[in-house]
Amino acid sequence: MPDLFEKVLLLKSSDIFNEINTEDLRFVADALEEEQFFKGDRIFEKNDRGDFMYIIINGEIGIELDKKQGDYVATMSSGDCFGEMNLLDDLPRSASAVVLDDTMVLKLSRAQLRGLIMSCPELGLGILKSLSLKLRETTKRAIKK
Amino acid sequence: MAGIGSLLLIKPGEGRQVSHFVLLLICLGAGMAIGRGSADVLFLKRYGIEYLPVMYLLLSVVLAISFTLYAAFVDRISSEQFFYFLLSVEVLVLLAFWYAIAFTEIRSVYPAYYIFYELVSELILVHASFYISQSLDTMQSKRLTSLILAGYQLGMITGGLFFAMVMPMIGVEHAMTVWSGLLLISLSMLFSWHRRHGVSPFFKTPSRARGNRVVAAIQEVKKGVVFVRQSPLLMNASFALFFMVLMFYVLTYSVNKIYSESFTSEAGLAMFFGMLVAGTNLLAVVLQAFVSGRVIEAIGVRKAKLIYPVLTLLSYILLLLSPGFYTALVASVNNSTMMPAFRNPSRQMFFNVLPDYIKGRARATSVALVLPAALFIGGALIMYLQTTENPSLIIYLGFACAVMYSLFCFRMGKVYSKTLIENLKQKLYLPENISKAAYRGNNETLFSELLKGLASEDKWVCLSYAELLIKSFPEESVLPIMLRIESAPPTIADHLIRLVAGAGNKFIVSDLMLIAEKGDDHLKSTIYDVVLEYAEHDYPGLIETCLSAEHSRVRVPGIKAAVRKGHGELFQRGMEAWYELLHGDWAQQMSVIEMYPLMEHLSETKKREVKAVYERVFAALLTGEGDARRVVIYRAISHWQGLQSEALSGLIINDMRSVEPELRAAATNCLPVLPDEQDRKKYIWMMLADGHASVRKSALSVLQSMYQSLEQVCLEWLMTEAVGSPRAQKVLLQSLIELGIERACLQQVVDKKAVYATELLAAINAFDSGGEVAMVMMRTVLEERLTEMIDLILLAAEPMVAEGSIAVIRAGLSSKDASSVADAHEALQSIDDKELAVLLSDMIDRRYDRAARRGYRKDFADRKAVLQWCVDSGDAWMQECGHYAMNATDKGVYA
Structure with missing residues (x-):
């Protein structure tokens, strides 16, 4: 099981938390819960309500848009983060997550994240900054095209 | 000197x-x-x-x-x-x-x-x-x-x-x-x-102009015209300015005509004009220094605005009745003294109700459009009237302009109230810098609008309007507020009672007592408290009534009034009732937690006795209560000066780590209770770095309460104390800047932090990229700290350089976008302090460019020395990470 500092580094490498200082991230790291999935499990389905985000400690996850065998739009492994946008926008899941290999994840619920942001608004500001930078990058790419 | x-x-x-x-x-x-x-x-x-x-x-x-x-x-x-x-x-x-x-x-x-x-x-x-x-x-x-x-x-x-x-x-x-x-x-x-x-410190290097600058300036004037058409205040102000300019120049023409006829020689006229300029300026200075402010404050800005037009109107009447040297002199003195003394400051106050973005454009329109237009028309009209047979028609023209000017000034006053109300209604812009005079004497529309606000169910809106109502209409506001107290929920009624009582109107006491008769125990308690504080003599039996009441809240005003007496039988009874509540159930104890002000009426022995009881009561209450009540208890504790308690320390420290920011802030306010000074300092540093602004604010106010001069202690802590986290340092620095600290001190902070930043840079150099978790973590933290330290240096430098340039640099650096970082780098060159610019450029180069870091100073023998430096630092998070990395090294994992 990862210790606090390892969890902090995992969070720091995620898209949504990378603009937050490690000092503040330790509160998020404290709130993370561990969960084990086995090959073939389906973590969530497309159009489900997304209540959790996940960070992969080890294992492999496939992201699929349709239930076609082996047709994954992305595969994710150790250190990758998924499901994070649902914590902020409340929209249903845009894809399904399937366990490709036995996987250990850290998960964070929407309620926990909101509680943490209320307690430490600097976290919210950091998330906003990450999203803003991402949006800027996407816009830049779109303009180039 | x-x-x-x-x-x-x-x-x-x-x-x-x-x-x-x-x-x-x-x-x-x-x-x-x-x-x-x-x-x-x-x-x-x-x-x-x-x-x-x-x-x-x-x-x-x-x-x-x-x-x-x-x-x-x-x-x-x-x-x-x-x-x-x-x-x-x-x-x-x-x-x-x-x-x-x-x-x-x-x-x-x-x-x-x-x-x-x-x-x-x-x-x-x-x-x-x-x-x-x-x-x-x-x-x-x-x-x-x-x-x-x-x-x-x-x-x-x-x-x-x-x-x-x-x-x-x-x-x-x-x-x-x-x-x-x-x-x-x-x-x-x-x-x-x-x-x-060197160059003026707040000169901004101009950005490359986009488009034609003259066209842009004309566009600003056009936007001003749009605002003028939309705002009745600006529309009337523009007409007022138009007629004022006409009136002014017609008067200048008329008096100059008289002067040139009165003085036949050039030397005589020169001597007269010289004396006139000197005399009127002297009078204007005296009026501005000693009279204007007082008059505006006394009669209100709306009436003060009319002084200059009315006096000018009188000047014209004098000129019409007896056109001669002395009437011309009176008119000149009025023109040159009353305008700067009354017209200019009151016009400024009128404009203060408008947001800045409108103000600037409205001024541009006035200078570039209204003023020249009035001057042109004035010139043309005088030219025409010169050709007529009756030259006094020119003075009639000026008189007519003065009438119109007075009229538009009067209308400005009327629409001013409306504009003020509109802004209040929208809650978009609450002007802060309007003086009391601006509220005074406003019309019935404002009064009825404020009454509507008073009726609001929203506590903030209701109380804000009540405050404005009392300020603008001290006497007329009493009745509506009393009526509102009867219908308002307890939390609003409580505040309204104290607000209306605080206004110092003694006549309200009997009305309040009538409300208390019909009210519940909560309302009774607040009203009795106010009555016993303001008009105890009018209600001799009230203390007895309170002391013998069943409900503990109603007994409290009686206890306060009895103890305030400081001796006698009533005092004894008050003390007994107080002790009884302190030893009662939690509700009774809660009702007397905010009794610190009474301590000044007690003897030293009694003070010690009561303090000891309170220490136990606070500890007991804190052990059993939920978050909201703990906040109330902490608020009460924070008012107890000189209370230091081991028993409370643990509870306070524990609650400073709560997830509830309100509770953390309340507990932080109680830091003076901690008996050990080192502990107090340590936790103030910790709370100054909290992730919630209200907690950081509490920590700063505690710092202020513990030391005489906030400026001195902030500077001392930033310069000499163990280095806390950058966020904590930023709070101290920001408060120093707000306090208007001298540049020399800011320079000292810049120098000190620059030294620390170079140490951080040297420490980062001891770590390679990649590696095991503890080392990656340590390097990440050091890099974060360096970024924050550069930001802190820029913040300290901000008041010393051109406005806005540091903000651009800080935003650019934090963007992580290569071109924005480069732009920020470029912007650094505009800083006058070349030494600082070079230092920061170098630091930024090395922070963002690994190649540039190669060969940088090696202050540390090896990685272990860096870890030891982190552990010894005053930054709690660096210490924690340093310990973690050291343990990993000791275990041989990363040897």
Whole structure:
């Protein structure tokens, strides 16, 4: 099981938390819960309500848009983060997550994240900054095209 | 000297700068007075008053063009460079005028000189204000601008006297040489000051202009017109300005006509004009210093706004009844003194209800459009009336303009209230800097609008409107507020009772007692408390009634009143009731937790006794209560001065780690309770770094309460104490900047933090990229700290450099976008402090460019030394990470 500092580094490498200082991230790291999935499990389905985000400690996850065998739009492994946008926008899941290999994840619920942001608004500001930078990058790419 | 400095609000280190500005403005003002006198005398005596209206026509066009060009180009170069240009051109043109007037017979030089004076008098004053604003920060501006501008009036007085005494002897045609001399002195002062002190500190390097700047300036005027059409206040203000300009110039024409007829000789007229300029400026200074503020405060801004138009109206009536030298003199004195004393400050107050983005554009429209238009029409009308057989028609024209001006000023007052209400309604913009005078004497519409706000169910809205109501209508507000108290929920009623009682109106007491009779115990308690505080003698049995009440809340006002007496049987009964509640159940204990103010009425023995009981009660209450009640208890504890308790310390420290920010903030406020000073400091540092702003604010206020001078302790902590986290340091630094700390101190902070940043850089160099978790973590933390430290240095440097440039640099650096970082790097070059610019550039290079870091100073023998440095630092998070990495190293995992 990862210790606090390892969890902090995992969070720091995620898209949504990378603009937050490690000092503040330790509160998020404290709130993370561990969960084990086995090959073939389906973590969530497309159009489900997304209540959790996940960070992969080890294992492999496939992201699929349709239930076609082996047709994954992305595969994710150790250190990758998924499901994070649902914590902020409340929209249903845009894809399904399937366990490709036995996987250990850290998960964070929407309620926990909101509680943490209320307690430490600097976290919210950091998330906003990450999203803003991402949006800027996407816009830049779109303009180039 | 120090005493005079402090009397004039000049801080140590500012004396030279203020002297420079004042002396500069004295020279410019003296020159202007000489220019005024000579332009008037030469035009009137050598060219003819009959051509004055033509001058107005020409001047309107010249002013409109000049100010549009000025607005378009003024910020292209620094303000002193613009001054060099302006003054040099002025000197050359003046010398040319001197040659033409003194040695040639060219008649057209007189109107040209007149127009030239009118133009430069406006330009120099406007640009001088701009120049001063580019050299002072906001705090300095507030303190020093009026003092500095007083230099201009002092110059006008001196120049006026000089003109009256000397010019008639040497000849008015030589006035330009004296004026040029004064301008050359101003130029040399400017030049030598900026050679020693560099560019004006708040000059922003202009960005590359997009599009035509003249077109952009005209666009601003157009936007102003749109605002004028939308806002009744601005519409009326524009009409008022239009008629005021007409009225002003018609009066100037009329009195000048009388003066030129009264003084047959040029020397006589020159002496008179010199004395007039000096005298009216002296009177204006006296009025501004001792009368204006008091009158505006006493009668309110709406009425004060009418003083100048009404007096001008009277001047016109005098001129109509008896057109002669003395009535003209009265009119001139009124024009030159009442305008700066009453019209200008009250107009400023009127504009304060508007947001800044409207204010600026409205001013642009006034200067570039309304003023020239009025001048043009005024000139044309006077020209027409000159051709009629009755010359007094011109005075009738001025009189009509004065009537219209008064009318629009009156209408401005009416719509002003409406504008104020609109802003209150929308809750978009609550003006903060409106004086009491602005509220006073407003009309019924405002009153009824405030009543609507008072009826709001929203606590904040209701109380805000109640406060405004009491401030604007101290007497009329009592009845509606009393009625509102009866219908309001307890939390609002409580505040309203204290608000209305705090206004000091004793007549409300009997009404409050009537409300208490019908109210519940909660309301009774608040009302009895207020009544016993304000009118105890009128209700002799009330203390007894309270003390024998069943409900603990109702007993509290009785206890307070009895104990306040400090002796006797009633005092004893009060003490007994107090103890009884302290030893009662939690509800009874909660009702007496905020009784600290009573301690001053107790003997030393009693104080110790009560304090010990409270210590136990607080500890017991905190152990069993939920978050919301704990907050209330902590608030009560924070009021207990000198209370230090081991028993409470653990509870406070524990709650400072709560997830609830309100509870953390409340517990932080109780930090003085911790008996150990080192502990107090440690936790203040910790809470200054909290992720919630309200907690950080609490920590700062605790720091302030524990030490006499916040400025001193913040600086001391930033400079000498163990280095806390950057966020905590940022809080201290920001409060120092808000307190208006001197530049020299900020420079010390910059230097100190720069040293620390270079150590961080050297520490980062000890780590390679990649590696095991503990080392990656350590390097990440060190890099974060370096980024934060650079940001802190920039924050400290911000008040020392041009406004906005540091913000651009900080935003660029935090963007993580390569081109923005490069832009920030570029912007650093605009910092005047070249040493700081080089240092920061170097640091940023090494922070973001790994290759640039290679070969950087090696302060640390090895990685272990870095870890030890982290563990020894005062930064709690670095310590924690350092320990973690050290443990990993000791276990041999990363050997």
